[in-house]
Structure formats: C-alpha cells, structure tokens
Amino acid sequence: MVGLGARRFGHRSGMPSAAAEVMESFAEFSSFLAAFKVENNFWIVAVRNGIILQDALFETESAARNEYLRLSGMPDWGSVFAPGSWSMPRAVEKRVEDVVTGNVKATLHTISRFKANFLALLLLGALVLGLGYLFHEPIVKVFAPKPQVSEIDPVLAEKYKRQIEEKNKELDQKYGPRGDVSAPEPVLMPYDLLPDPQARARICYAATGFLMQPIPGWVQTSIECNETHAIAVFQRGFGNLADFYEVASGLMPGVFVEEKSESEIRVTAKLPGLVTYSSLEEKDPDTIAREVNTAFQRLDMTVDTNIAVDPVNDVNGVRNLNVVEVGAKSKLIPMEFMKIFGDLYGVYMTLAAWDVKSRTWNYEVIIYAK
Numbered sequence: 001m002v003g004l005g006a007r008r009f010g011h012r013s014g015m016p017s018a019a020a021e022v023m024e025s026f027a028e029f030s031s032f033l034a035a036f037k038v039e040n041n042f043w044i045v046a047v048r049n050g051i052i053l054q055d056a057l058f059e060t061e062s063a064a065r066n067e068y069l070r071l072s073g074m075p076d077w078g079s080v081f082a083p084g085s086w087s088m089p090r091a092v093e094k095r096v097e098d099v100v101t102g103n104v105k106a107t108l109h110t111i112s113r114f115k116a117n118f119l120a121l122l123l124l125g126a127l128v129l130g131l132g133y134l135f136h137e138p139i140v141k142v143f144a145p146k147p148q149v150s151e152i153d154p155v156l157a158e159k160y161k162r163q164i165e166e167k168n169k170e171l172d173q174k175y176g177p178r179g180d181v182s183a184p185e186p187v188l189m190p191y192d193l194l195p196d197p198q199a200r201a202r203i204c205y206a207a208t209g210f211l212m213q214p215i216p217g218w219v220q221t222s223i224e225c226n227e228t229h230a231i232a233v234f235q236r237g238f239g240n241l242a243d244f245y246e247v248a249s250g251l252m253p254g255v256f257v258e259e260k261s262e263s264e265i266r267v268t269a270k271l272p273g274l275v276t277y278s279s280l281e282e283k284d285p286d287t288i289a290r291e292v293n294t295a296f297q298r299l300d301m302t303v304d305t306n307i308a309v310d311p312v313n314d315v316n317g318v319r320n321l322n323v324v325e326v327g328a329k330s331k332l333i334p335m336e337f338m339k340i341f342g343d344l345y346g347v348y349m350t351l352a353a354w355d356v357k358s359r360t361w362n363y364e365v366i367i368y369a370k
Helices: 020-023 061-072 112-132 137-145 154-175 197-212 241-251 285-298 335-339
Strands: 032-038 040-050 051-058 079-081 216-226 229-234 256-261 266-272 304-314 317-331 346-355 360-369
Touching: 020 032, 020 051, 032 061, 040 061, 051 061, 051 197, 051 216, 079 154, 079 285, 112 137, 112 335, 197 216, 197 229, 197 346, 216 285, 285 304, 285 335, 285 360, 335 346, 335 360
Parallel strands: 032 079
Antiparallel strands: 032 040, 040 051, 216 229, 216 346, 229 266, 256 266, 304 317, 317 360, 346 360
16 A cells, blocks of 8 residues: 655655554454544544555544544444543553553655756766767768769669569469568467456455445445456435435545436446566466365365366467466455465456455456466
C-alpha cells in the first residue's frame, strides 16, 4: 500500500506512518476498527482484510463518534477499540501512546526526481564529451571534403543498364518474379504472456477490498475478478441511488457504475497491467491433472479438473494447445489458494469470485501443458 503526502502539510522525509504502526501493533487482526483520543482531537483507523479503509483525524468528538458508528455497522470486525467514555459494545480502550511510539519501518520517502534528472544530464554531457574526444579523427574524416569523381560516360552507363535489365528478365523467367519476401512475424502463444500467479492473486484480492467498501443502505452480494476487470454487485437496503453515487465517488474514484435496476448496481474497476513472461508446463496433461487432484486431496478439498484443447492460429495454420482446466470453491484467499500450484508452470487464474452470503471464493485456473 502507498500513501502520498505533501510538504505543505508539514510532511518530511523520514517521518513514521502512524497508520502503518497501528496495523503492526494489531497484526493479529486482519480487520479492526479503532478510535483514539489525540490531544484535543480524535483519530479513527479502520482496516479491512489488511487494507486501510479509514485513516482520519477529527477536530470534534461528535464528528468522530458519528463516523465510528457508521463504520461499526459493517459486520465481522476482528476487534474494535474506542475511548471508554463512548461506551461502545465490545470495544476495548487503548491509549494512542500504547500503540504509536514512532518505531516503525514505514516512513516517508521523497519521490522528487530533480536530483536524479540533474545527475543524468551531467552524465549524458560527460558521455558526449568523451565520445567526441575518442572519435575526433573519424568525425573529421567523415565531414572532410571528398575528392571529385570523374563523370561516367553516358553511353557506357546506358549499355550497362540494359545488360542488368536483360539479366533480371532471364532470372525472372527461370526462378519467377522477385519480391520482398520477409520472414513472417512470430505469433505469440497465450502462455508467452502470463503474469506471475502470486502477483495476479494479489491484484484480485486488492481489487476485492477496494470495491467491497461499505456504502450506507446498500449491501454487497458478490464480486468477481476476471482477466481485465473486477465487478462488484450491490443490492439496495434502505439507501437510495443519490446516496450511493455520493459515497462511492469518494471511496472508489475511477470506477464505472451501471444501474441494473433500481435496487441493483454493478460497479466495475479496470485492473492494472502486470508484467508478463513465457511459462509452459513440460508435463503432459494427464500427469498435470493427476498432480492437481493429489494436491487438493492432501488438503481435503474438492476440485474439478478437465483436459481441453485450445486452438490458436499460427503462421503454419491452426495449432492446438493442451490445457488443463481447474475449478474449485475454497475459503482460502487468492494468494493462499494459488500456492497449491506452486510447483507447476504455465498457471493462470482466469477467475476469482467472492460470494458474500456463503463467504466462499470460486476459482477457475488453467494450466498450459506441453
């Protein structure tokens, strides 16, 4: 996670991040809601599945208490903390001095590129001067005046031209007409553009936390992460469309909102691109399917495997790729689920879908086989 600050707010390089230190202090809780009294202000930190949802300082106690009540309406908090005077159910009082000491690895770093650009400019200037010194003589020779070449006899030139044309005609009759025959561009196979399985899992998990933020009066029912987008479905409770747009525009900037009906809304976010590389499993499909089934059996998990053929147009025609399709439902988050395939190559997670009601992930994975 990355947070941005500015010098005009008093932020300086080396300052510790208070929110990051609170997360380390409450590392045993993946989700928690905490409120602290900080001098004359109140500070609220809310973390959901390892993602910071709220990190704000309030000048008045009433504003902080109202925001705390709004967030506490979300279910399944791992733990809650609040001042004792608030009398919040299940809340434990913690002093900010007990959790924030300033001893944390997460500190502010400058992102200005002025020094780097200035140094690069100096190095470039030194390189140009060095090359000019080394290749001074060849450069002088290149730009030195060339001796005049005597004029060619036009009669001889025309005769030579006719001989070349006659020879070309003879070659065309013998071998066929000439043309620019360039080598065909190699066709990239699907397994040549695969992201790292763990990086792909982290992107889907982060997108889930980003889209599954609480909207008062609306209930999240499901979310799916496909190959390019993450799509969340919200059902209306006591809220209205105007409130949804007002809150969502602040919590989830840049998303596309589609009204399926007056009581159902789909929110879509485009996934960022990942670095890709070529990865192909050298084992045959039957062996791969057997290893996958064995791995799931050891974990006492149900899995569906299927061997399929994926046709791809190659320069030489249609090329059939062997693919092992894997489908499973699990309580494991994407990063832990993909560790099951850690010993295999050519692995790609095509779908990770979370169902709120059953609290279960539905995964679809393909493995490209030799």
